[in-house]
Amino acid sequence: MRTRAPSRGVRSRSRRGGRTGKRLLSGLMRCGSCGGSMVIQGPDRGGQCIICSNDKEARTCDNQSRYYVERIDAAVVDHRRAQLKTPELLAAYITTHREERRALEAVSRRRRAKVEKGLADAKARDRPDRRHDRRRHP
Ligand SMILES: [Zn+2]
Numbered sequence: 001m002r003t004r005a006p007s008r009g010v011r012s013r014s015r016r017g018g019r020t021g022k023r024l025l026s027g028l029m030r031c032g033s034c035g036g037s038m039v040i041q042g043p044d045r046g047g048q049c050i051i052c053s054n055d056k057e058a059r060t061c062d063n064q065s066r067y068y069v070e071r072i073d074a075a076v077v078d079h080r081r082a083q084l085k086t087p088e089l090l091a092a093y094i095t096t097h098r099e100e101r102r103a104l105e106a107v108s109r110r111r112r113a114k115v116e117k118g119l120a121d122a123k124a125r126d127r128p129d130r131r132h133d134r135r136r137h138p
Contacts, residue, residue: 023069024076031055033063041066 036054054061
């Protein structure tokens with residue numbers, strides 16, 4: 001199994017610009033054998049696990065391994081924690097975080113402007129024409 005770097009691809013992003021899912025790597029993990037997406041198989045004795053979607057749904061992948069979500073999340077947190085102890089990596093993380101925040105804010109501003117324009121257009125359409133009303137109701 002491998003992970004992809006977070007992308008701006010449609011499949012791993014919600015309509016609001018954030019990734020979907022409740023787990024750290026939701027939507028980012030791919031099967032190391034076939035590249036298929038990893039999907040929740042359900043809990044077993046070891047907890048919640050994921051498997052290759054191509055194995056689960058079409059049986060077209062020979063990777064029948066199960067990967068436990070809690071272990072994956074713990075490994076990600078441990079790795080991230082170790083990275084943040086290095087000043088250069090911490091600075092890079094902060095820079096990347098700020099860039100991502102700015103990008104998300106820009107998306108929100110554009111979306112808000114579009115909604116506000118739609119609202120203004122709708123109000124203009126619904127506004128009674130005063131001259132027309134005067135002629136009708138003197
Ligand atoms: Zn696979």
